[in-house]
Amino acid sequence: MLEEVLILDSGTKRGLVALFMIMIATLAAGCMPRGAASSPGWTVVAADDKIVYAALATGRVVALDATNGQEAWSYPLPTQQKSSGGILGGLLGGGSSDTGAKPLGAVYGVPALTGKLVVVASYDHHLYAFDRESGQEVWTFAAEGALVGDMTVDGGIAYFGSSDHSIYAIDVASGKSVWEHPFATRNLVWGAPAVDDKRVYVGSMDHHVYALNRQTGAEEWQQDLGSAIPGTIALDDGVLYVGGVDKQLHALKAADGSRLWARALGHWVWGEALVRDGYVYVGSLDGKVHAVRVSDGSPRWDAVTVEGAVRAGPVALDGQLLVGTDVGKLYRINMETGSSEVLFSATGSLLSKPAVVGQRIYIGTTTDIVYALDTGRQGEPQVWVYPPRTK
Amino acid sequence: MQNVSRPRIDPKQLRKSLITWGLVAVAVVVVSQVGPGVVWREGLIRPALNALLFLYTYLGRSFIVAITAFTLVLRAITMPLQVKQIKSAKRMAELKPRMDELQKRYGGDKTRLVEEQQKLYKNMGVNPLSGCLPTFIQFPIWIALYQAINSVLADTPLKLMSLGKEIYATFVPFVGIIPLQSHFLWLDLAKPDPTPFVLPILVGGTMWLQQKMMTPSSGSDSQQQSMNQTMQIMMPLMFGYFTTQFASGLALYFVISNVIGIVMQWGIERIEKPAASTALSQAVTPANGAAAEVKEKVSYGRKKQRRKAKR
Numbered sequence: 001m002l003e004e005v006l007i008l009d010s011g012t013k014r015g016l017v018a019l020f021m022i023m024i025a026t027l028a029a030g031c032m033p034r035g036a037a038s039s040p041g042w043t044v045v046a047a048d049d050k051i052v053y054a055a056l057a058t059g060r061v062v063a064l065d066a067t068n069g070q071e072a073w074s075y076p077l078p079t080q081q082k083s084s085g086g087i088l089g090g091l092l093g094g095g096s097s098d099t100g101a102k103p104l105g106a107v108y109g110v111p112a113l114t115g116k117l118v119v120v121a122s123y124d125h126h127l128y129a130f131d132r133e134s135g136q137e138v139w140t141f142a143a144e145g146a147l148v149g150d151m152t153v154d155g156g157i158a159y160f161g162s163s164d165h166s167i168y169a170i171d172v173a174s175g176k177s178v179w180e181h182p183f184a185t186r187n188l189v190w191g192a193p194a195v196d197d198k199r200v201y202v203g204s205m206d207h208h209v210y211a212l213n214r215q216t217g218a219e220e221w222q223q224d225l226g227s228a229i230p231g232t233i234a235l236d237d238g239v240l241y242v243g244g245v246d247k248q249l250h251a252l253k254a255a256d257g258s259r260l261w262a263r264a265l266g267h268w269v270w271g272e273a274l275v276r277d278g279y280v281y282v283g284s285l286d287g288k289v290h291a292v293r294v295s296d297g298s299p300r301w302d303a304v305t306v307e308g309a310v311r312a313g314p315v316a317l318d319g320q321l322l323v324g325t326d327v328g329k330l331y332r333i334n335m336e337t338g339s340s341e342v343l344f345s346a347t348g349s350l351l352s353k354p355a356v357v358g359q360r361i362y363i364g365t366t367t368d369i370v371y372a373l374d375t376g377r378q379g380e381p382q383v384w385v386y387p388p389r390t391k
Numbered sequence: 392m393q394n395v396s397r398p399r400i401d402p403k404q405l406r407k408s409l410i411t412w413g414l415v416a417v418a419v420v421v422v423s424q425v426g427p428g429v430v431w432r433e434g435l436i437r438p439a440l441n442a443l444l445f446l447y448t449y450l451g452r453s454f455i456v457a458i459t460a461f462t463l464v465l466r467a468i469t470m471p472l473q474v475k476q477i478k479s480a481k482r483m484a485e486l487k488p489r490m491d492e493l494q495k496r497y498g499g500d501k502t503r504l505v506e507e508q509q510k511l512y513k514n515m516g517v518n519p520l521s522g523c524l525p526t527f528i529q530f531p532i533w534i535a536l537y538q539a540i541n542s543v544l545a546d547t548p549l550k551l552m553s554l555g556k557e558i559y560a561t562f563v564p565f566v567g568i569i570p571l572q573s574h575f576l577w578l579d580l581a582k583p584d585p586t587p588f589v590l591p592i593l594v595g596g597t598m599w600l601q602q603k604m605m606t607p608s609s610g611s612d613s614q615q616q617s618m619n620q621t622m623q624i625m626m627p628l629m630f631g632y633f634t635t636q637f638a639s640g641l642a643l644y645f646v647i648s649n650v651i652g653i654v655m656q657w658g659i660e661r662i663e664k665p666a667a668s669t670a671l672s673q674a675v676t677p678a679n680g681a682a683a684e685v686k687e688k689v690s691y692g693r694k695k696q697r698r699k700a701k702r
Contacts (some may be wrong), residue, residue: 031621042548051697123547146546226566227567230551246566282501285552309552309556311548311552326552354406
């Protein structure tokens with residue numbers, strides 16, 4: 001049909017055909033989804049008072065000095081990372097270091113810090129445990145599906161869900177499964193479980209909340225909420241707080257799963273709720289932050305509107321909520337009054353929960369950047385940024 | 392010096408052109424004010440995505456059925472354009488001998504050649520652009536659907552979050568369908584085909600067949616034939632390769648769309664009356680007044696056209 005366009009000679013026609021095919025190839029290479037394995041995650045951060053551990057969106061795990069952001073170790077080594085960028089890099093996968101290690105797949109869940117290990121769950125189906133001092137890989141555990149979301153570590157056991165619809169319990173010291181077999185739900189499990197001394201509570205995309213025996217993984221009860229549950233359940237004082245795709249925040253009794261109340265919040269509730277002093281604080285994808293009473297779900301104050309969607313749950317610091325949005329804004333909201341201000345504007349989206357240590361906040365973006373902020377500072381709160389000289 | 396007579400302006404054509412360019416101007420103003428990204432997202436992606444979810448919700452929650460239904464609807468909407476495209480391609484093929492004749496006669500004088508060719512198009516009522524314009528109009532729709540399919544098969548948190556923001560908030564039934572069931576036969580529709588050849592062969596093969604049916608015979612022009620053959624081979628091979636890289640749900644969309652396109656093409660060609668067996672009596676009249684040779688129009692179907700080309 002190209003020859004119909006204009007009255008052209010053969011040479012020009014051939015040129016147009018070649019140009020058209022190059023356009024199609026470029027379009028396809030640029031636009032086509034390559035499947036989830038090569039999709040980036042979002043940078044997630046855990047910290048103690050000395051070291052900040054970050055799993056970057058590109059699959060590298062780094063340990064940074066908490067005072068100045070200097071790299072203490074990196075897994076894998078960054079020697080060959082730069083050579084595999086671009087379209088070919090995307091097609092061929094990431095590079096390998098000289099030691100044969102390769103970057104993790106996408107990471108979405110906050111790393112867990114336990115004793116001598118930092119444990120990271122990856123989209124490449126594996127749980128990785130690294131030595132906190134040296135960054136050496138200690139063990140890996142392979143699930144049947146992609147690991148998305150946080151894990152909960154309690155009593156030396158890591159509990160986490162998987163895209164293979166299952167919930168696992170792994171001994172952190174050895175990397176071996178504690179239960180006879182993982183507990184199977186009917187759809188993806190992307191949220192971290194809540195744990196008490198008897199049970200493990202977890203939501204699944206099959207619309208159900210499950211309570212499992214902590215020792216055996218056997219089901220004790222399940223409750224159908226009618227919509228997918230993508231996020232982490234919060235547990236406080238015997239009550240479970242569960243957000244869902246039905247745009248509601250549900251409160252369930254942990255003992256038997258009976259419903260206490262449900263509050264419509266206007267859009268998907270994904271992040272883990274924060275429960276403090278009789279109130280529940282949570283964000284929703286329509287860019288609102290809500291505060292409701294634990295007793296009946298009635299609002300404490302009118303929902304605060306922020307710029308951008310709120311994916312991760314809020315954290316609390318000195319009577320203030322800290323909430324990140326997908327346009328890179330970090331908001332500080334007074335827990336009593338609901339008044340808000342922008343504390344910091346980052347490069348990239350803030351889709352993971354910040355780590356709070358003292359007055360310091362550490363937060364990662366979707367662009368492989370880690371920020372250290374000091375809320376007590378006058379003026380600019382940024383203390384350092386990794387990689388350095390990037391803002 | 393010869394007087395150059397001014398061309399007569401057809402009022403209907405003028406009106407049509409003014410309306411067309413007026414619409415284009417309005418579109419440019421709107422896009423520049425609102426932003427091309429917003430127009431693309433709100434005008435194409437979101438409607439396509441939500442339409443797909445709507446079909447999924449009410450057609451048995453099967454992604455394949457939803458894709459097929461959506462493609463059928465899309466093809467039905469763009470059918471007038473496709474019919475126009477087919478007709479235009481046929482008429483252009485019929486004019487080929489006369490175009491060759493003009494090329495021979497006026498090859499040395501480009502300006503004169505263009506003039507005579509335009510006269511011929513006008514006399515025969517053919518618009519050279521009408522063949523490819525439908526494709527250009529459909530192209531963004533296909534890309535939008537492509538992106539919509541990618542969005543609804545949300546198999547990562549980033550994609551799921553994006554889906555959550557794109558869904559029309561007022562449509563309550565969507566709550567129960569997330570996440571979509573993404574398995575069909577051996578395929579996880581959100582991931583590439585684990586067997587490396589089934590879908591690539593289907594995509595490439597159906598694309599090749601559709602192209603073959605759509606490309607008119609180029610007569611005795613071997614360069615033209617060679618170019619057509621190159622396109623017919625390269626595009627299916629390229630898309631077949633790309634199929635190994637992207638989500639199988641998208642690959643299935645291509646297969647379904649190609650198959651529907653083949654069936655429609657076949658149907659349209661059957662319904663279209665064969666070109667009249669009587670000669671196209673309108674002759675080319677060169678400026679020196681010599682009568683042109685009148686050719687008989689003989690094409691009754693593709694088989695006869697091929698035999699003629701071979702001769």
